[in-house]
Amino acid sequence: MADDPEPLLDAGDIQGNILPGFNRNEQYFVAFSCDNKEALQNALAALRPRLTTLLTALDHRDERKQAFKAGFGRPRRGDLWLNLALGPRASDALGAGTVRVLDQAFDTGMKANITGDPTATKLTDGTPNPAHRDNWAVGSRSKPVDLFLIFAHDQNIEEEAEPIVEQASVLLGAAPNYREKAAVLPGGIEHFGFRDGVSQAGVRGYIREGELKRLLTTRYGVPSRNGIDFGKPGQPLVWPGQFLTGQPNYLGDNPGLTPEFSNGSFLVFRRLSQDVAAFDSDTVVMARELSEASGQPISPEELRARIVGRFRSGAALMRHEQDPGQAEGPDEINYFAFGIEEPSIVLADGTAVKGSPADPDVLRGRRCPVWSHIRKVNPRDLVTDISDEPQTLRFQMLRRGIPFGLPYDRENPESAENQKERGLLFLSYQRSIENQFSNLNRRWMNSATGPQAGGFDLLVGQAVGEDSGLYDSKSALFFRPSPTGDEIGTPVNSPRQWVTPTGGAFLFAPSITFIDTFAPARVA
Amino acid sequence: MFSYAPPANLDDLAGRPTRAAFLNAWHAHIKGDFDREIANAPLFFSEVSNSATSADLPVAWNAFPLALKRRHPNDTVARWNAADQLGTTDLSTNGTPLPMPFRRQDEYCEWFAYPSSDGQSIGRIVFTAEAPEYWIELARHDFDRVVELYQRHVSSQVVPDDLRLKQDISFGNGVLKKGTYNPYNAWNASQGVMHLTHPANTLGAEINLAARATVPRKDVTGKRITEARRLACGSNFGDPNRSSDPNIGLGVNLTAFSAATGATPQSITLANPVALYIDRIAPGVITDENDNPLPGWFKIVRGTTGRGLMAVLEPPAGATFGLDKVQVLGRKLTHGGQVAEQIQMVLYAKTASLGHPAPPLESCVAHCCRPDTPIPTDQVNLAHTEASDSCSGATPKDAFPELTGGAAGPAGAGGPAAAPALKPSRKLTRLASDG
Numbered sequence: 001m002a003d004d005p006e007p008l009l010d011a012g013d014i015q016g017n018i019l020p021g022f023n024r025n026e027q028y029f030v031a032f033s034c035d036n037k038e039a040l041q042n043a044l045a046a047l048r049p050r051l052t053t054l055l056t057a058l059d060h061r062d063e064r065k066q067a068f069k070a071g072f073g074r075p076r077r078g079d080l081w082l083n084l085a086l087g088p089r090a091s092d093a094l095g096a097g098t099v100r101v102l103d104q105a106f107d108t109g110m111k112a113n114i115t116g117d118p119t120a121t122k123l124t125d126g127t128p129n130p131a132h133r134d135n136w137a138v139g140s141r142s143k144p145v146d147l148f149l150i151f152a153h154d155q156n157i158e159e160e161a162e163p164i165v166e167q168a169s170v171l172l173g174a175a176p177n178y179r180e181k182a183a184v185l186p187g188g189i190e191h192f193g194f195r196d197g198v199s200q201a202g203v204r205g206y207i208r209e210g211e212l213k214r215l216l217t218t219r220y221g222v223p224s225r226n227g228i229d230f231g232k233p234g235q236p237l238v239w240p241g242q243f244l245t246g247q248p249n250y251l252g253d254n255p256g257l258t259p260e261f262s263n264g265s266f267l268v269f270r271r272l273s274q275d276v277a278a279f280d281s282d283t284v285v286m287a288r289e290l291s292e293a294s295g296q297p298i299s300p301e302e303l304r305a306r307i308v309g310r311f312r313s314g315a316a317l318m319r320h321e322q323d324p325g326q327a328e329g330p331d332e333i334n335y336f337a338f339g340i341e342e343p344s345i346v347l348a349d350g351t352a353v354k355g356s357p358a359d360p361d362v363l364r365g366r367r368c369p370v371w372s373h374i375r376k377v378n379p380r381d382l383v384t385d386i387s388d389e390p391q392t393l394r395f396q397m398l399r400r401g402i403p404f405g406l407p408y409d410r411e412n413p414e415s416a417e418n419q420k421e422r423g424l425l426f427l428s429y430q431r432s433i434e435n436q437f438s439n440l441n442r443r444w445m446n447s448a449t450g451p452q453a454g455g456f457d458l459l460v461g462q463a464v465g466e467d468s469g470l471y472d473s474k475s476a477l478f479f480r481p482s483p484t485g486d487e488i489g490t491p492v493n494s495p496r497q498w499v500t501p502t503g504g505a506f507l508f509a510p511s512i513t514f515i516d517t518f519a520p521a522r523v524a
Numbered sequence: 525m526f527s528y529a530p531p532a533n534l535d536d537l538a539g540r541p542t543r544a545a546f547l548n549a550w551h552a553h554i555k556g557d558f559d560r561e562i563a564n565a566p567l568f569f570s571e572v573s574n575s576a577t578s579a580d581l582p583v584a585w586n587a588f589p590l591a592l593k594r595r596h597p598n599d600t601v602a603r604w605n606a607a608d609q610l611g612t613t614d615l616s617t618n619g620t621p622l623p624m625p626f627r628r629q630d631e632y633c634e635w636f637a638y639p640s641s642d643g644q645s646i647g648r649i650v651f652t653a654e655a656p657e658y659w660i661e662l663a664r665h666d667f668d669r670v671v672e673l674y675q676r677h678v679s680s681q682v683v684p685d686d687l688r689l690k691q692d693i694s695f696g697n698g699v700l701k702k703g704t705y706n707p708y709n710a711w712n713a714s715q716g717v718m719h720l721t722h723p724a725n726t727l728g729a730e731i732n733l734a735a736r737a738t739v740p741r742k743d744v745t746g747k748r749i750t751e752a753r754r755l756a757c758g759s760n761f762g763d764p765n766r767s768s769d770p771n772i773g774l775g776v777n778l779t780a781f782s783a784a785t786g787a788t789p790q791s792i793t794l795a796n797p798v799a800l801y802i803d804r805i806a807p808g809v810i811t812d813e814n815d816n817p818l819p820g821w822f823k824i825v826r827g828t829t830g831r832g833l834m835a836v837l838e839p840p841a842g843a844t845f846g847l848d849k850v851q852v853l854g855r856k857l858t859h860g861g862q863v864a865e866q867i868q869m870v871l872y873a874k875t876a877s878l879g880h881p882a883p884p885l886e887s888c889v890a891h892c893c894r895p896d897t898p899i900p901t902d903q904v905n906l907a908h909t910e911a912s913d914s915c916s917g918a919t920p921k922d923a924f925p926e927l928t929g930g931a932a933g934p935a936g937a938g939g940p941a942a943a944p945a946l947k948p949s950r951k952l953t954r955l956a957s958d959g
Contacts, residue, residue, distance in 0.1 A: 104855070112817075113808050113810075114854065116808060226754070250900050340783045341784065357784055358783040358784040359784065361782060363775050381750070381751070383774045385584040386585075386586050386590075388752040388753055443806065447806065449582065449870065452584065452775075453582035453870065487578030489579060
């Protein structure tokens with residue numbers, strides 16, 4: 001299958017945060033409400049020359065790879081990058097109502113019945129519920145996101161981006177209703193302290209660079225398994241139609257979309273606030289209760305790793321029984337499955353990669369709990385309540401999240417900075433919000449029984465009381481790691497919600513051709 | 525003394541003189557199903573012989589037919605419509621065709637949308653996970669009670685003769701005689717729903733699947749099969765096109781004998797009471813037109829949450845509007861299938877360490893064939909085929925040639941099969957998958 005012809009992608013037509021992702025040190029997010037056709041056309045036409053495409057972003061990925069191999073840090077660039085996305089009102093205003101037809105969830109909007117967010121507008125004390133859409137910092141019903149700008153730079157992002165924001169404001173006749181800076185945290189962690197964004201699918205296809213064709217995802221000589229091919233070890237390859245409109249989902253597939261609607265992607269934007277103090281303190285209590293109830297000591301840090309499915313370094317529980325204390329390399333960090341053993345292999349360049357064991361009791365999840373975050377959102381080789389491994393692979397999204405807010409100072413828990421809001425700006429690109437984000441979020445993260453029964457995703461899953469519309473505590477069943485004995489399990493409960501949505505929108509990131517078609521360049 | 529209880533511990537004959545005999549007969553029925561399977565599956569056991577030592581181990585799946593999703597991947601309305609079409613199956617006992625109606629809803633959950641009183645919209649939708657065997661056995665012992673239950677849950681217009689067979693029909697390996705309970709009666713097919721009708725939606729099929737799935741299998745290279753559809757195809761259990769059967773099968777297979785090096789086998793059984801259950805509906809997906817959730821509209825009316833046998837979506841007492849003003853995931857409710865897509869099904873297994881040695885990997889006893897299209901195998905429906913038969917007709921390609929080496933059977937391709945050659949157990953599932 002690795003020799004199959006793959007599609008040639010137009011690298012100058014696809015926005016670069018979709019593929020291969022911006023991955024710069026800082027990003028700046030700006031939202032506008034505007035459904036005036038002429039204003040939108042003027043703004044898009046003005047922004048069009050500044051948009052960063054796949055070609056430029058891929059060039060930067062190559063620089064990062066070279067720097068990594070040479071043992072250098074992340075390279076810095078001096079150019080400002082920009083991508084944009086539209087809400088349904090904007091695509092309608094531009095005369096592109098077809099976009100709504102391409103995705104049901106985009107059409108209906110980010111409603112609680114899709115996201116599983118709380119439905120009560122007020123908390124029990126009568127104050128506004130910040131997790132309810134009406135009270136969100138961005139994307140509330142009163143301030144819909146019609147135009148969404150994503151800037152990227154390696155330093156001074158606000159200073160670099162603001163002149164363009166100002167220009168867009170003038171053309172739109174509206175000030176932004178949301179501005180937020182985000183920045184990569186040292187070590188590539190999220191605010192709870194775990195390395196993030198580790199696992200991503202690889203995308204099939206070529207692009208043209210001058211006279212040459214190159215693969216979008218490098219193949220390292222990883223053996224195929226059950227019909228699934230890989231780029232790096234543990235990086236399955238999928239067809240670009242999983243993320244891009246108008247692109248094939250398999251060899252011979254022809255989605256039949258016209259060029260202006262092709263090469264776009266549906267963007268899920270979620271502003272997720274993280275309560276680090278609650279995560280830290282609750283897991284101490286939970287670990288103590290679990291130790292007492294199960295008769296086996298478990299430290300708060302061990303419990304946290306089980307909640308995530310990885311240690312803080314990003315090392316997976318399926319590869320390491322104890323925290324190795326340092327990050328594995330890109331050839332190893334994702335090389336694991338849950339139900340089966342991954343064999344040790346030698347890559348095409350001669351690099352030896354150590355294999356990983358299977359869970360000795362996969363329905364109970366002794367080595368890596370059924371309810372650990374990484375198993376919830378990507379059960380890999382396992383069957384699920386919906387289907388099997390190839391189908392699970394089709395649910396995967398291109399995740400482009402980045403933290404916002406200052407790092408939590410664990411040395412000085414009472415510091416004033418710790419009282420400020422922090423979290424993750426979750427961004428994912430996909431072809432179908434309903435089949436991808438919605439399945440992973442609603443059916444799996446927010447469920448005690450999907451993809452396999454055994455408990456909630458304690459890290460980010462949302463359990464909302466049917467009558468109260470507010471968060472309930474979440475529970476899961478912990479089994480001791482030994483392969484025999486403990487067939488009963490011990491309940492573990494997280495009393496509070498550590499990650500809450502405080503903004504978001506379902507958007508469409510169009511192709512350059514779309515913008516040229518619906519917002520052609522203005523004659524001076 | 526251990527005794528198999530009715531599904532969800534239902535006590536439909538409470539206070540009636542028929543109760544004791546029925547409970548004995550039900551225990552004997554389930555025990556018989558287990559006894560038939562245990563001989564060929566050393567890691568499968570019955571609690572009649574050995575106690576399970578674990579807590580219930582749930583295995584969950586989605587209630588909407590995955591086979592129909594594969595057939596209509598981009599057209600939700602088409603697949604909802606397809607799910608509402610009745611199929612027919614020939615249940616003749618004498619060679620003269622005898623088509624009987626059944627629902628093409630093959631994930632052990634079936635539903636029926638009853639019209640509103642004005643006939644203009646859906647009035648209520650009833651979902652069932654109750655196996656036909658239970659109703660056949662119940663009717664054998666207390667036909668009057670069956671009629672009462674139909675009158676309560678289906679229609680007050682049901683009369684005894686509506687529920688009686690007009691002629692003999694085949695059912696499983698036996699025959700249901702004229703004048704006895706008709707599991708395919710109109711009130712359970714074209715006019716309503718009381719229990720499952722799809723020929724593969726039976727408790728016997730569940731027990732057969734769980735037993736066969738305990739056997740670890742290898743492909744022709746000797747490599748253990750650990751992928752769900754390949755295991756279903758090679759083991760000849762269930763239907764590889766469902767979300768339920770391959771999911772249950774691989775879960776059982778890897779639990780009985782983990783793929784981890786040096787794994788200790790566990791014996792496995794289905795938890796008492798043995799049944800397939802409606803677990804729950806995804807929270808918050810049923811709303812009014814203003815996106816407000818509608819708690820209390822979907823409720824289990826037979827069984828309990830987590831062990832539901834019949835569920836109803838209908839306006840509760842005092843509601844000011846009906847299902848015509850209800851949305852599922854923000855979309856107007858028009859089909860029962862919309863709701864089924866949000867329902868989670870579940871069965872419960874249990875384990876015990878009974879000291880069995882690590883079982884040998886058995887060769888495959890069947891394979892699967894697929895259409896000759898460029899569409900990837902995971903997105904097409906497969907046809908279960910005996911190991912000795914080649915792929916042909918509408919499904920000319922071997923979906924997983926490594927199972928039996930293509931057309932060759934296990935003896936020719938992967939060495940002699942240690943397990944007895946088993947005939948495909950659920951050929952009728954193809955009616956749902958490909959009909």
